[in-house]
Amino acid sequence: MKPSFHRTSAAALLVLATAACGTASGQARPAAAPPAPPAGANVPAPPAAGANGPQRRYTEADVRFMQGMIAHHAQAVVMTRLVPTHTERADIRLVAQRIDLSQQDEMAMMRRWLQDRGEPVPAADAAHAHHAGMDHAAAGHGSMPGMLTAEELARLEAARGAEFDRLFLQYMIRHHEGALTMVEQLLASPGAGQEPELFGFVSDVDADQRAEIARMQGLLAALPPAATPR
Amino acid sequence: MRSQTNVRRTASLAGALLLAAGLASHAAAQGSATDPRVGLRGGWRDAGEAIRNLELVSHRDRPAGWFNAENAGDFGFANADMAFSGTLAFQGGFNGFQIWDVSNPSNPRLRSSLACPGGQGDVSVHRNLLFVSVEETRGRVDCAGTGVADSVSADRFRGVRIFDISNVDQPRQIATVQTCRGSHTHTLLVDPRDQANVYIYVAGTSPVRPASELAGCSGRSPSEDPNTSYFRIEVIRVPLAAPQQAAVVSAPRVFANRETGNVAGLWAGGQHGPGTQNTATTNQCHDITVYPEIGLAAGACAGNGILLDIRDPANPVRIDEVSDPNFAYWHSATFNNDGTKVLFSDEWGGGTQARCRATDPVLWGADALFTLTDRKMRLAGYYKLPAAQTASENCVAHNGSLIPVPGRDIMAQAWYQGGISVFDFSNPARPVEIAFFDRGPLNERLMLGGFWSAYWYNGYIYGSEIGRGLDIFRLTPSAHLSQNEIDAANLVRMESFNPQMQTKLKWPAHFVVAKAYVDQLVRGNALAPTQLTRISRDLARAERLRAGSARRAALTNLAASLDRDAARSADPAKVRLLSGTLRELASARR
Numbered sequence: 050m051k052p053s054f055h056r057t058s059a060a061a062l063l064v065l066a067t068a069a070c071g072t073a074s075g076q077a078r079p080a081a082a083p084p085a086p087p088a089g090a091n092v093p094a095p096p097a098a099g100a101n102g103p104q105r106r107y108t109e110a111d112v113r114f115m116q117g118m119i120a121h122h123a124q125a126v127v128m129t130r131l132v133p134t135h136t137e138r139a140d141i142r143l144v145a146q147r148i149d150l151s152q153q154d155e156m157a158m159m160r161r162w163l164q165d166r167g168e169p170v171p172a173a174d175a176a177h178a179h180h181a182g183m184d185h186a187a188a189g190h191g192s193m194p195g196m197l198t199a200e201e202l203a204r205l206e207a208a209r210g211a212e213f214d215r216l217f218l219q220y221m222i223r224h225h226e227g228a229l230t231m232v233e234q235l236l237a238s239p240g241a242g243q244e245p246e247l248f249g250f251v252s253d254v255d256a257d258q259r260a261e262i263a264r265m266q267g268l269l270a271a272l273p274p275a276a277t278p279r
Numbered sequence: 280m281r282s283q284t285n286v287r288r289t290a291s292l293a294g295a296l297l298l299a300a301g302l303a304s305h306a307a308a309q310g311s312a313t314d315p316r317v318g319l320r321g322g323w324r325d326a327g328e329a330i331r332n333l334e335l336v337s338h339r340d341r342p343a344g345w346f347n348a349e350n351a352g353d354f355g356f357a358n359a360d361m362a363f364s365g366t367l368a369f370q371g372g373f374n375g376f377q378i379w380d381v382s383n384p385s386n387p388r389l390r391s392s393l394a395c396p397g398g399q400g401d402v403s404v405h406r407n408l409l410f411v412s413v414e415e416t417r418g419r420v421d422c423a424g425t426g427v428a429d430s431v432s433a434d435r436f437r438g439v440r441i442f443d444i445s446n447v448d449q450p451r452q453i454a455t456v457q458t459c460r461g462s463h464t465h466t467l468l469v470d471p472r473d474q475a476n477v478y479i480y481v482a483g484t485s486p487v488r489p490a491s492e493l494a495g496c497s498g499r500s501p502s503e504d505p506n507t508s509y510f511r512i513e514v515i516r517v518p519l520a521a522p523q524q525a526a527v528v529s530a531p532r533v534f535a536n537r538e539t540g541n542v543a544g545l546w547a548g549g550q551h552g553p554g555t556q557n558t559a560t561t562n563q564c565h566d567i568t569v570y571p572e573i574g575l576a577a578g579a580c581a582g583n584g585i586l587l588d589i590r591d592p593a594n595p596v597r598i599d600e601v602s603d604p605n606f607a608y609w610h611s612a613t614f615n616n617d618g619t620k621v622l623f624s625d626e627w628g629g630g631t632q633a634r635c636r637a638t639d640p641v642l643w644g645a646d647a648l649f650t651l652t653d654r655k656m657r658l659a660g661y662y663k664l665p666a667a668q669t670a671s672e673n674c675v676a677h678n679g680s681l682i683p684v685p686g687r688d689i690m691a692q693a694w695y696q697g698g699i700s701v702f703d704f705s706n707p708a709r710p711v712e713i714a715f716f717d718r719g720p721l722n723e724r725l726m727l728g729g730f731w732s733a734y735w736y737n738g739y740i741y742g743s744e745i746g747r748g749l750d751i752f753r754l755t756p757s758a759h760l761s762q763n764e765i766d767a768a769n770l771v772r773m774e775s776f777n778p779q780m781q782t783k784l785k786w787p788a789h790f791v792v793a794k795a796y797v798d799q800l801v802r803g804n805a806l807a808p809t810q811l812t813r814i815s816r817d818l819a820r821a822e823r824l825r826a827g828s829a830r831r832a833a834l835t836n837l838a839a840s841l842d843r844d845a846a847r848s849a850d851p852a853k854v855r856l857l858s859g860t861l862r863e864l865a866s867a868r869r
Contacts, residue, residue, distance in 0.1 A: 232486060244354075245354035249354065252486060253629065263547055263548060
């Protein structure tokens with residue numbers, strides 16, 4: 050059974066969000082961990098319970114990263130959804146299809162990660178993000194790296210054919226580079242990015258977005274020159 | 280494992296393309312609704328089990344302190360890969376490692392354990408040295424479980440730890456070799472011509488750390504920085520006289536374009552055409568399997584399978600590469616014993632996703648089998664777990680090793696929650712399953728679990744279960760595998776075993792080896808039934824004779840007649856293997 054986002058009521062989400070913000074960062078789970086063994090200590094068999102000492106599990110920066118990345122990914126999906134009606138190019142359709150699928154799957158993973166930890170989960174649909182009671186968690190993500198402004202999104206929506214191809218690739222490359230910047234910023238936050246599942250996810254985002262950027266740069270370089278400089 | 284989340288939902292076309300090309304896997308045809316693996320009851324410690332042609336001789340849950348009681352799938356406590364030495368089995372994991380005394384495989388005892396978090400905890404062992412991979416940013420030089428508070432810190436450890444296990448009850452960390460991307464996996468390489476050192480090939484797959492934390496690290500793309508830490512592997516040299524001086528001695532650009540020198544010379548990432556799999560970029564190796572006696576390594580490197588000449592261990596040279604439109608992520612490799620075939624596994628979905636559902640293409644998330652002739656690889660077939668798994672079970676091809684049945688290529692392989700599958704790939708175009716073990720889902724919700732690895736070691740198959748502990752199996756005879764073949768496999772004894780370093784399996788001169796070959800000739804109808812009956816009878820007679828000239832003569836005569844029969848046989852090579860074994864027996868002292 051693939052975990053999916055449950056449409057918790059807005060009120061409940063607000064309660065969760067408020068509760069989360071009232072919690073100190075670096076909370077350890079499971080809680081009540083016994084004292085750490087001496088550094089590098091060997092634990093002879095059978096090991097006493099608590100062979101692992103207190104484990105830093107995740108921080109507030111991790112939660113913000115996951116919440117922000119869901120919104121970030123959602124915008125990529127909005128962009129890819131334009132592709133079938135805005136271009137005839139099979140290679141751009143392929144790359145868009147790929148981005149669409151991977152971003153949706155990653156969003157599902159991020160929602161589950163947040164949900165498992167009782168953290169506020171942003172709305173499933175980016176278009177509704179500002180109306181679904183998640184403004185609290187989503188606040189401050191308006192300036193996330195690589196995100197398109199409303200004007201840029203409108204410009205992309207209005208473009209067709211060669212103009213769309215160029216804009217789509219330029220915007221999506223910037224958008225993906227923004228995701229890499231978010232990963233960099235996460236890893237530069239004290240204590241963040243250290244929860245094992247999140248770390249694995251961040252490794253994948255880093256690898257996948259780099260691959261897609263390289264692929265899109267190749268496509269962009271191969272596009273026919275723009276008819277009119279813009 | 281790679282906790283990838285990507286999915287392709289429109290998957291059937293690629294399968295159709297390959298079917299049309301005549302490369303269809305027979306896996307789909309083997310599976311059926313009556314397979315006992317279908318419909319097993321779920322549960323952490325009480326799941327339903329299905330077993331065929333194997334016997335589960337022992338099981339041990341993860342010990343106290345090595346799991347999160349609230350979450351069976353907690354990555355932080357996942358069991359991972361294994362290595363073996365003498366009567367010890369080393370089970371690595373995200374939280375450290377456990378050392379099992381398996382002198383009696385029916386009663387494994389936890390000898391010691393060391394909590395030292397950092398994932399994935401890939402392990403290798405060489406004499407008194409234990410090597411452990413660390414990739415996560417929570418890893419600490421001092422092994423503490425507190426994580427690292429600062430974003431740049433000398434306390435952080437990502438790379439390969441070296442422990443002195445002279446006292447197994449008190450492993451002592453004696454060296455830490457830091458690397459830019461950490462160590463997702465590593466491979467021990469003992470060069471037959473270098474007695475003074477061993478080598479470690481490091482595969483890092485995570486983001487590059489800043490140069491402020493480790494000098495020289497660069498996370499930029501190769502076009503921005505020719506010294507990027509992507510697009511390479513690292514080689515650590517470990518001086519055996521002073522292992523604390525272990526250090527990175529080279530960072531080979533094994534993906535470079537041979538003509539231009541562009542370090543990003545292999546698969547750039549993306550699909551191979553409409554309906555094909557999306558394959559990862561080759562900017563890393565996931566795992567490398569070395570086979571020092573043939574001077575080769577097979578690298579499973581995200582977007583490609585590559586072949587390396589490793590005769591100069593610090594400077595491996597790429598000599599061939601393959602790609603595959605069905606592969607998402609080239610994950611691991613296994614040579615057959617003769618070095619004439621190489622199997623690569625595809626970790627589609629990164630190991631955390633359900634990829635063995637009835638709706639998943641049989642050529643995706645499978646093994647691809649290549650022949651290896653004149654140092655060139657050619658695709659011959661695929662193998663995928665033939666029993667459909669539920670959407671609650673992460674399942675895809677994962678780690679395995681050869682089972683030393685003489686005259687056949689047989690392997691045990693882990694498929695996460697798909698269980699363990701033992702199969703024959705002697706004919707790489709038509710691999711056949713021989714045995715299996717499977718449990719129902721860990722949880723009705725998809726969570727990380729199942730078998731990380733399944734390795735044969737000195738008569739037993741050891742399964743490292745991510746969420747459930749350790750399982751040890753013995754093969755049982757069937758139409759696919761005779762008791763003689765099992766007994767012949769059990770003759771092969773290794774002093775130690777690191778599954779990513781293959782050593783030539785050799786069988787002592789023993790009648791059961793000859794009988795195993797006879798069983799194979801019978802199974803394959805390789806000679807006329809009357810001939811086979813005569814051969815069996817003559818062999819049994821020779822065995823009843825006391826060692827001496829009469830037995831020697833009987834064996835030599837039988838060998839000579841087999842050589843004459845070989846030309847008319849459907850399997851002349853096997854007949855010659857048998858006659859060769861008989862001659863060895865004839866010249867054996869007793």
